[in-house]
Amino acid sequence: MxxxxxxxxxxxxxxxxxxxxxxxxxxxxxxxxxxxxxxxxxxxxxxxxVEFREVETDLLVVGGGPAGLSAALKASECGLDVVVVDEHFKIGGQLLKQTHKFFGSVELFGGMRGFQIAEEYARRIGSSERIRVIPRSAVYGVFRGGLVGVVGENSHYVIKPRAVVGSTGASERYLDFVNNDLPGVIGAGGVQTIMNEYGVKPGDSALVVGSGNVGLIVAYQLLQAGVAVRAVVEILPEIGGWFVHAAKVRRYGVPILTQHTIKAVYGNGKVEEAEVVAVDENFNPIPGSEKKFRVDLVLLAVGLEPDTRLFSQCGAVMKWSPDLGGLVPLRTPDLETSVRNLYVAGDASGIEEATTAIMEGWVAALSAVSKLADKSRASRAEEELEKINKFLWEEYRASPVLARARRGKQSVTVSREEMEKIRAEHPPHVSFG
Ligand SMILES: Cc1cc2nc3c(=O)[nH]c(=O)nc-3n(C[C@H](O)[C@H](O)[C@H](O)COP(=O)(O)OP(=O)(O)OC[C@H]3O[C@@H](n4cnc5c(N)ncnc54)[C@H](O)[C@@H]3O)c2cc1C
Structure with a gap:
């Protein structure tokens, strides 16, 4: 969903x-x-x-979430023409379903709710003459000559950009258990789509699997929507998310069962009951510890995986990073991948959060500007890029909450010189510029 x-x-x-x-x-x-x-x-x-159109642009942004939209705005402010392609009918990415307030400075939308940030982006982008948005359309592939194929409902585009920002976000992880394909088993993002974006109550009683921030926040939103949350289960010995989010859920009397996992769901054509089981220190189920809950919704909040298919298809050199949720492209500190002029930003660069996605969007855009714009704009972009990177790495990511993502991002970042060597050893199939 x-x-x-x-x-x-x-x-x-x-x-x-x-x-x-x-x-x-x-x-x-x-x-x-x-x-x-x-x-x-x-x-x-x-x-x-089907209409066929050819479009040339300075910068193509694939994915209109916080990373892509911040990149588009920044690049347009620096004089580049930008095309944003997004599969959804509304731009904003995951922000569209986030109802809680963000922290941080005004520039980073501190104090605003996620969906309000998406509305603000839509307003700013709508009033920019340099940005063109192609909604309800997917980038399906990149071809020789740096041509990008985009398919929409009744249209087909071939875009020739000078540079590309890939900000395709992430997909949700799933779990193996008995009857996990029964309707009523759903990802946390899916529940947020139904409930927060489309305004539909997703069920009457729920079991939440995963106690990271996403699981806890969505459990709280379910309670606010009048859904009885029977329990939150967590396989680790400790709650994964912040204390403040766990406290909100506990205030409603919802138990958070650590060292427990889901074993099975049962029901006739849809979820009617969920069975959980305690696990030992090696995560093996402990026989006889099973408990059953009468629920019609089982919500899986067990992590996200970067959506990096676009980068693999372009032949970018990738690296597996458990800290970042999976396979991500290697990049320079300016977020350029081993495919020249292909940048990565946001969850696609490794799972982190919306505020860092915004900042990575700026870095990717300024990086492109420093190569594509005239001399004076390029040198201003380089100065700004350095400041943002300094803040991002030395202040924002210094927070212990982001320690894992910071470690992961360090492990996939290489110097520009090192990237030149990698390019020589692994020439990509496509190039832009
Ligand atoms: C369930 C959930 C809850 C979250 N809660 C929080 C939270 O409380 N606080 C917080 O800071 N962060 C939260 N996050 C994380 C945050 O939303 C993300 O880190 C952030 O949205 C990442 O931004 P992004 O721009 O990289 O990707 P996204 O916001 O995911 O946007 C990616 C966009 O790319 C589009 N796209 C993908 N592939 C293509 C293609 N081939 N062609 C065209 N378009 C494409 C998608 O349609 C989507 O709109 C949550 C994420 C999820 C999934």
Missing amino acids: IGKCSSCFMKVNGVPNAKTCREPVREGLVVERQRGWVPPAAGVEELGS
Whole structure:
């Protein structure tokens, strides 16, 4: 339910494989179940009046979450023409579903709620003459000559950018357990989509799996929406998220069961019951410790994984980082990957949080400006980039809360000189510029 998987594929108006989590409801919509290979309905080919457009731009931003939008604004303020492509019908990425207030300075939207930040970005971007947004469209591949393919509902673009910021975000992790495909088992981001973005109560009673900040925040939001949260289970011996978030959930009398995991869910066509089990110090289930909860919703908040398929497809050199949630591109301190003029920012660069995503967006944009703009703009961009990087690394990431992400990001950052050697050894399939 965050546009990242195939779980909600249905046939919409005869067209198969539509991600229904991103399909706006409208009059006369025909939505059908699909199974296996599904051909388009007869007559759908006639929709074939797909428009084909070629677009040239200075900077292409793939993904309109906080990282991509901050990059787009910064680059446009420095005189670059920008195209932003996003799969969703609204820009903002994960911010659209965040109802809690952000910390930090005014420049970093401190005191505003996530969805308000998304609205503010939409306002600023809407009034910029240098930024063009292509919503409801996906970047599906990059081809020789640095041509980027984008497909929308009734349009197909080939974009030729001088530089690209990849800010494609992350997908949610899933867990193996009995009947994990029953309707009612859902990711935390999915629940936020239904509840906070579309305004629908997602169930009556819930079990939350995972006590990191996402699990705790969403558990609290469920309680506020009138859903009875029966328990939060956490496989580790300690609660993963901040004390303040755990305290809010506990005030409602919700138990947080550490050293417990989910074993199975049961139900006739949908979740009716969930079974949890205690685990020993090696995470093995302890027989006889099972407990059952009558719930219709099992929410999985067990971490995120960077969405870096675009970078792999371009041939960027990647590195596995458990601290960052998975496979991410190697990058210079300016966030340029081993593919020249391809930058990475936000969750795609390694799971962190929205404020650092905004700052990485600035760094990536200023990096592109320092190469593409005229001399005076380029040198101003370099100065600003240095200041932001200093603040990001020496102050913001000095917080113990970000220690893991900081360690991870250090481990995938190489000097510009080192990157030149890596490029010589691993030439990418594509180039921009
Ligand atoms: C459930 C959940 C709860 C969270 N809670 C908090 C929190 O409380 N506080 C906090 O600071 N952070 C929180 N985060 C993290 C924060 O939201 C992210 O760190 C931040 O949104 C990352 O920004 P981003 O721009 O990198 O990615 P995203 O916000 O995920 O945006 C990526 C965008 O890219 C688009 N996209 C992806 N691939 C393509 C493609 N091929 N073509 C076109 N478009 C594409 C997507 O549609 C999406 O809009 C949460 C994240 C999740 C998932």
